[in-house]
Amino acid sequence: NMKKLIMLLAIATLSTTVFAALPVLPGGDQQEMLASSDSQLADNKKIAYDFFRVVLRGLRLDSAPDYMHQSYMQHNPNAATGLDGFLDYFSAVLGDSEPPAVPDTLPGLVSIQAEGDYVTLSFVRDCVNNGQAYSTTWFDMFRIVDGKIAEHWDSAVMGGDSGC
Numbered sequence: 001n002m003k004k005l006i007m008l009l010a011i012a013t014l015s016t017t018v019f020a021a022l023p024v025l026p027g028g029d030q031q032e033m034l035a036s037s038d039s040q041l042a043d044n045k046k047i048a049y050d051f052f053r054v055v056l057r058g059l060r061l062d063s064a065p066d067y068m069h070q071s072y073m074q075h076n077p078n079a080a081t082g083l084d085g086f087l088d089y090f091s092a093v094l095g096d097s098e099p100p101a102v103p104d105t106l107p108g109l110v111s112i113q114a115e116g117d118y119v120t121l122s123f124v125r126d127c128v129n130n131g132q133a134y135s136t137t138w139f140d141m142f143r144i145v146d147g148k149i150a151e152h153w154d155s156a157v158m159g160g161d162s163g164c
Contacts, residue, residue: 021136025124026110027110053103053105054067057106058101061099070082073150106123110137117144118142
């Protein structure tokens with residue numbers, strides 16, 4: 001019946017604002033995020049954090065071997081595996097331009113978690129869908145072996161940014 005359909009549509013329309021996600025916000029003091037009562041976890045967090053600041057955000061590709069194993073395994077479907085594959089991929093990103101300044105902190109960092117050999121950094125990710133801005137979370141997870149990054153995962157999809 002038409003009355004029921006109109007009522008259901010009205011409820012569905014009103015529910016979208018009720019169920020809208022809260023915005024993702026950056027976390028607090030990043031130095032506190034790096035702390036841990038377990039010194040190995042603190043060291044692993046620092047390796048992943050500094051790699052992200054220096055190599056990924058600052059594009060200091062000459063520093064990549066300081067942070068990464070030669071046999072580095074990459075699980076992002078858009079980038080090649082191995083240290084050489086990583087360097088080839090990011091050299092193409094950088095091109096002939098000067099690398100940006102290495103940031104002192106990581107803008108948009110929500111949190112850093114560490115357990116065993118794994119460290120996960122989560123970030124604010126701003127997106128637009130059908131003209132509507134929203135935020136979500138991007139994750140980068142690293143496996144640290146003998147003080148260097150051995151493996152990486154993130155939430156990338158083939159061909160780009162999945163609508164963000």
